[in-house]
Amino acid sequence: MKQVGPDLICLSHLRWNFVFQRPNHLMSRFAQEKRVYFVEEPVFDDAPPRLETKHVEANLTIVVPHLTTGTDQEASLAQQRRLIGSLVREQDIRQPILWIYTPMSLPIAADVEPSVVVYDCMDELSAFRGAPPALRERERELFSRADLVFTGGQSLYEAKRAQHPSVHAFPSSVDAAHFARAREGVEDPEDQRGVARPRLGFFGVIDERMDLELIARVADERPDFQIVMLGPVVKIDPASLPQRPNIHWLGQKSYKDLPAYLGGWDVAIMPFALNESTRFISPTKTLEYLAAGKPVVSTAIRDVVTPYGERKAVHIADATTFVAAVEAALAEPKEARLAIADEMVSATSWDKTWRSMSKLINEALQTKRSAVVRTEGNVPCSTI
Incomplete structure (x- = not known):
């Protein structure tokens, strides 16, 4: 299979084998043309920190961080950050698309050098029972880093569109x-x-x-x-x-x-x-x-x-x-x-939604590449 564009790392608060829904539909389709790494939230056991990987489709790998029971939140984030860094090096992942479902996962991707950052806001997670107090602040940080924001519905789009210059409504679709x-x-x-x-x-x-x-x-x-x-x-x-x-x-x-x-x-x-x-x-x-x-x-x-x-x-x-x-x-x-x-x-399908999202990602990639070329073209001669 010919690789189309950069690899994709997806950080999700939902487990792949929980309920088959939006992340599953989209990531399965992206995996038709690129390597996709679906990173779940950590599980805790008595072993040293490690990554568990499982190939569920030819190009789709589920990644589960295993952390030691009793690890506090700050250490947990630091360990996940190191584990993701090791994954990027071992798999030779270069400038991936970074796709984020929960703002709380943003710190673990601090060492990833993405080509494009996508925030797929499928729910207002801050309104859910047990939502972390820091979630709203993390979301503001994610808005500042994201190149694209997708929302899981029209009402969510209306709530988020003033917070970022490139917000797009993609209501859930259907197979x-x-x-x-x-x-x-x-x-x-x-x-x-x-x-x-x-x-x-x-x-x-x-x-x-x-x-x-x-x-x-x-x-x-x-x-x-x-x-x-x-x-x-x-x-x-x-x-x-x-x-x-x-x-x-x-x-x-x-x-x-x-x-x-x-x-x-x-x-x-x-x-x-x-x-x-x-x-x-x-x-x-x-x-x-x-x-x-x-x-x-x-x-x-x-x-x-x-x-x-x-x-x-x-x-x-x-x-x-x-x-x-x-x-x-x-x-x-x-x-x-x-x-x-x-x-x-x-009027819709997951294929149509995926293609529309892919088009926006490709446009964002092209815009960023063009900006780099313009910047390099403006370097003063004395520095060359």
Whole structure:
């Protein structure tokens, strides 16, 4: 495979094998044309500091720093910085694209000499539970170093665009062909097979963004509705999950299996709480649900209301109207619904998003190279 442009080092707060989402889609595509090193947050054990590397695709390497248990934050950053430096030397990585998902990782890349710095701001991390107090200051520093800032949605773009001269909105996209398999009558997974109908389904991370009271309320108002919840429980006590005979917590599922679960749902739901942690989210699952051909009901997340609610692709509801919205979704004509869904899904793809991002990166590279040439051309003769 011919290498196109410099290598890419991605610093992520999300683990590659957590939930297959934006970083996975983008890095897999960049790996089609360049070496990609996906650096996760550290894990701690009793061994000396080291790097664990794993090749998951031909050009894609997952890098996990292992630090000694008990290492304090300052020493942890210093050790990661040294480990990343050793990776750059051993792999002969020269002037890579430095792609950052969390500003908190900025110090560990201090010795990397990037050709371009990209901040892919997919969420407002400072609004999440347990966010480090220093995150906002680190983000200001990252804005000062970044050449490009991408945002995971329109509302996040509006919040960030005044903080950097080159901010670009890239709402989460979709692998339409993958989720369209749900329309093909796929076999119901074993742990869902015994669940009665109608089924209301959700997949994704189950954390402080989830409106657990709403889920319980829907289950109580309509005991005949079977609510299927897929995904890891993170940052909240699993004991806080409402337990009802018609709520089914089935755990995390692999990305490849999601269409099979979706295929057995009657309505796909997004029961998000409306709070600081959901103020700027742009749920990837919106388009995935639509690609699967399912009617969708969501709470009033801003980036769902516009454009999906306004285009009648998604039913928008609150706690008092959610059941009625599900009933309306179940009753709506399938042909008209699919026409709207297909129109919205066809407008984007992860391939299109990746190509657009690549174009901006290449333009930034060219601009910086041209600036270097101009600067070198202006060196006084006496210094040559």
